Amino acid sequence: AVACDSFDWYEHTNITASTETLTHVFTNVAGCDSIVTLHLTVNHSNTGDTNAVACDSFDWYEHTNITASTETLTHVFTNVAGCDSTVTLHLTINHSQTVALDPVSAYDSYEWNDETYTESGLLTFTTEGANGCDSTTTVMLTILHYDSITVILTVNDATMGTTDPVAGTYRFYPGDAVTATATANDGHHFVGWAVSNGMVGDTLSGAQLSYEFLPEMAGMTLYVEAVFAQDAVGIENVDYSNINIFSADNKVYVKGAEGMTIYIYDVNGRCMASRANAADTETFTLNMTGVVLVKAGNAPAKRVVLVR
16 A cells, blocks of 8 residues: 555554554455555655745735735645645735826926927836836826027127127027026126116126016017126326327337236227237237227226327
């Protein structure tokens, strides 16, 4: 006989080990004793464990759609000896995550996770989370299609000052905000902003102009000019007795202003030329005739010279 775990044989019960010594006395057809010896093989069942990690749910034989971690589920196999082999599942269930960001809106297009989107809709981006399961981020996108606003930024004289951003043509959309800063060059000062034929004075620190573009401005073109002027000077109070300034052949000569910075202006206050750390004699060639103003060093005045 072959059995699993235990065997009962007449008066011999719960036999749990293989044996060839057990006997039982029968009566044969002749009415005499017939002694039979049992050759018994007892095989044994066994138990085992298996581990598994899954995302969200797991199927294991008759156990389906398991959604929580567990160590109590079992399944019975048949081992090589033909006996039961009971395996216990040690299961860890991790869960996917979904994060919803605040809705966003953009004009014409939107950049997100190295992708460009031009239509409204629900955007999703999935990566592997720290637990090995999907981590999905979503955002509801609204694409607006307002016309752009064109801003043409200029300065009245590039020799007098600069702007940040630099002068040029820029494109904005309703809802955008921008700040421009004007900086005057040496010997000049910032007057104000001329915005589409209206003047905005220098009311903010650093000669800044801030704009927030409204929906009703869509499609407009704004002309913004930074206006500079030369510093106020007066020629009557300056002692140029040691500086010799004269002109000849469309040239202006300045002698005796060594180490100073020399500026040449036209009658409108436009700086035509300048030279820092001047030599004892400096020559300026001008492609013009008429009156120019010459300023030497930090003296708050200019000298009138007629260029012939």
